[in-house]
Amino acid sequence: MRHIIRSTAIVFALLISLAFAVSLLSDTGTQPKPLAISELAAKVGDGTIRDITVRGDEISATAGDGAAFTAKKEPAVSLFETLVNAGVPKEKIAAVKVEVKDPSSASVLAASILPIILPFLLVLGMFWYMYRQARQGSMQAFSFGKSRVKLAGMNPDDRKITFRDVAGLHEAKEEVREVVEFLRDPAKFHRLGARIPRGILLVGSPGTGKTLLAKAVANEARVPFFYVSGSEFVEMFVGVGANRVRDTFETAKRAAPAIVFVDEVDAIGRARGAGIGGGHDEREQTLNQILVEMDGFDTNDAVIVMAATNRPDILDPALLRPGRFDRRIILDEPSLNDRIEVLTIHSTGKPIAKNVNLRVVAERTPGFSGADLANLINEAAILAARKGQKSISQDNLLESIEKVMLGPERRSHVLSVKEKEVTAHHEAGHAIVAASLPHSDPVHKVSIISRGRAGGYTLKLPSQDKYLKTKSEFEAELAVLLGGYSAEQLVFNELTTGASNDLKVASDLARRMVTQYGMSDAMGPLSYGETHESIFLGRELMHDRTYSEHIAQQIDAEVRAIIDRAVVTAKRIISDKMDTLKVVAQELITKETLEQEQFYALIGQPAPVQASA
Ligand code: ADP
Numbered sequence: 347m348r349h350i351i352r353s354t355a356i357v358f359a360l361l362i363s364l365a366f367a368v369s370l371l372s373d374t375g376t377q378p379k380p381l382a383i384s385e386l387a388a389k390v391g392d393g394t395i396r397d398i399t400v401r402g403d404e405i406s407a408t409a410g411d412g413a414a415f416t417a418k419k420e421p422a423v424s425l426f427e428t429l430v431n432a433g434v435p436k437e438k439i440a441a442v443k444v445e446v447k448d449p450s451s452a453s454v455l456a457a458s459i460l461p462i463i464l465p466f467l468l469v470l471g472m473f474w475y476m477y478r479q480a481r482q483g484s485m486q487a488f489s490f491g492k493s494r495v496k497l498a499g500m501n502p503d504d505r506k507i508t509f510r511d512v513a514g515l516h517e518a519k520e521e522v523r524e525v526v527e528f529l530r531d532p533a534k535f536h537r538l539g540a541r542i543p544r545g546i547l548l549v550g551s552p553g554t555g556k557t558l559l560a561k562a563v564a565n566e567a568r569v570p571f572f573y574v575s576g577s578e579f580v581e582m583f584v585g586v587g588a589n590r591v592r593d594t595f596e597t598a599k600r601a602a603p604a605i606v607f608v609d610e611v612d613a614i615g616r617a618r619g620a621g622i623g624g625g626h627d628e629r630e631q632t633l634n635q636i637l638v639e640m641d642g643f644d645t646n647d648a649v650i651v652m653a654a655t656n657r658p659d660i661l662d663p664a665l666l667r668p669g670r671f672d673r674r675i676i677l678d679e680p681s682l683n684d685r686i687e688v689l690t691i692h693s694t695g696k697p698i699a700k701n702v703n704l705r706v707v708a709e710r711t712p713g714f715s716g717a718d719l720a721n722l723i724n725e726a727a728i729l730a731a732r733k734g735q736k737s738i739s740q741d742n743l744l745e746s747i748e749k750v751m752l753g754p755e756r757r758s759h760v761l762s763v764k765e766k767e768v769t770a771h772h773e774a775g776h777a778i779v780a781a782s783l784p785h786s787d788p789v790h791k792v793s794i795i796s797r798g799r800a801g802g803y804t805l806k807l808p809s810q811d812k813y814l815k816t817k818s819e820f821e822a823e824l825a826v827l828l829g830g831y832s833a834e835q836l837v838f839n840e841l842t843t844g845a846s847n848d849l850k851v852a853s854d855l856a857r858r859m860v861t862q863y864g865m866s867d868a869m870g871p872l873s874y875g876e877t878h879e880s881i882f883l884g885r886e887l888m889h890d891r892t893y894s895e896h897i898a899q900q901i902d903a904e905v906r907a908i909i910d911r912a913v914v915t916a917k918r919i920i921s922d923k924m925d926t927l928k929v930v931a932q933e934l935i936t937k938e939t940l941e942q943e944q945f946y947a948l949i950g951q952p953a954p955v956q957a958s959a
């Protein structure tokens with residue numbers, strides 16, 4: 347209702363100003379004096395009037411001294427007749443210059459048409475206004491279809507991320523340098539007819555710095571950075587995702603040169619037709635739209651799409667064709683030196699104690715991603731603050747390693763005496779098997795304090811980064827994994843659910859040894875794989891096996907044999923060292939946590955040398 351009142355008011359205001367404008371137009375110069383026709387006749391009679399203009403019924407007259415008059419005559423009677431009838435002598439009339447003109451168009455409009463069209467205008471105006479209101483409302487309802495592209499890095503508060511903030515990733519940085527140069531001066535490349543990649547696929551596990559690198563490219567090139575995430579598209583109604591893609595690209599093209607960053611592209615770009623049932627129309631439409639947009643780029647559109655994924659293997663082949671994401675940049679997990687660099691970058695600007703040795707921290711964090719390391723520094727800072735310290739100490743950092751790795755300690759998770767006993771023997775089992783096998787990573791810490799979802803934990807860390815693993819190492823790892831299970835069985839002659847996760851990890855590893863690494867003599871050096879892994883839901887249901895049922899049985903038997911051998915190894919070690927196991931378990935029950943030196947002292951072995959710890 348309020349809308350209608352408002353709209354009516356607006357229309358009225360418009361009309362009033364229109365009428366005002368018309369009246370302004372019609373009167374020009376000094377205001378003429380209105381006269382009765384008899385008065386005008388008298389003036390003509392005494393010769394004051396010099397000329398007369400007749401426009402319809404309107405008469406305007408000018409006197410010899412320049413004074414202007416208006417008058418109205420009867421319609422359908424000529425001026426001459428009117429004057430004669432009023433008794434003006436004919437020669438007097440003849441002395442006046444009379445001009446007859448068409449009635450003025452403006453006044454005709456005002457006089458005759460306006461009254462007719464005014465109500466129409468009013469009604470039309472109201473309709474138009476209401477329509478606009480309604481349309482706006484519906485646009486708001488559907489505005490989630492509009493892309494929520496985020497323009498990152500334009501916030502002046504955001505510290506601009508540059509290549510200097512990206513640790514390691516030397517090859518990746520080298521490869522994107524070219525992109526930076528192109529974005530800085532696209533014309534230079536166009537002149538030479540160089541084809542610049544439109545799509546760059548950043549491949550790397552979560553937290554390796556894909557977003558970070560893309561942002562750095564945008565900032566180095568000083569171009570806007572548009573962020574969209576693949577997972578956002580999946581939740582939407584059919585068609586909305588495609589709309590949003592169109593919108594994002596339009597915005598980017600307008601801002602070109604620019605970077606569009608598509609995070610988690612695998613959420614939309616999974617191979618088409620891989621799903622079960624329907625329900626993937628949305629993904630397909632969204633994917634198609636991305637392809638259309640990328641193909642539709644003008645050679646002059648300096649828009650570069652950077653997409654991130656950690657599963658390039660499941661991407662739709664159409665995405666990887668030339669002219670699309672034809673360039674891949676691999677972001678490796680950080681090596682020791684990279685880890686030192688990441689730690690250094692993230693600790694600058696924070697109060698760090700003098701005794702801190704980031705190299706030691708880096709040595710103890712193999713397998714940590716850049717994000718894990720950033721998180722570690724943050725956890726250490728929180729820890730230092732909670733303890734009321736002035737700076738972050740080495741202990742804070744080392745303590746945070748486990749927190750990041752396994753989740754926070756759950757001291758509130760109170761174990762009963764019996765549970766404590768079982769957990770202690772279980773963990774002691776892992777630790778003793780690990781310490782006894784030359785191919786196993788050394789034990790770093792043993793604890794029965796639960797962390798995250800683990801009841802207790804035995805931390806073993808490789809003494810250096812490893813890129814290749816041997817069969818012996820896998821076998822040792824399996825024996826260690828099954829050490830907890832074996833200890834429970836030998837000591838208590840009973841099993842608990844505590845070993846379930848160990849068993850799962852062990853089974854997965856054994857299966858990979860058989861089907862992927864060719865580490866089973868019986869199965870030979872073949873890769874027994876699925877043609878492609880299907881999308882999440884269908885995954886379990888649709889293993890497109892490339893092998894027969896018979897082979898599947900053989901694989902199962904081989905996996906079983908590998909696990910059995912590992913259990914035999916673990917049980918042999920534990921039986922041999924039962925006394926030591928009991929000592930370690932007892933110590934765990936009283937102390938809860940054993941550090942590396944304490945543990946190795948207890949079992950009477952020299953502690954393994956860590957590079958520089
Ligand atoms: P991804 O996109 O690969 O999942 P991000 O780029 O979002 O990972 O990384 C998350 C955070 O981790 C970054 O904001 C940064 O603080 C840190 N980080 C990751 N890799 C690096 C690196 N190479 N150098 C410095 N910091 C890094």
Ligand code: ZN
Nearest residue numbers: 772830845848
């Ligand atoms: Zn275990």
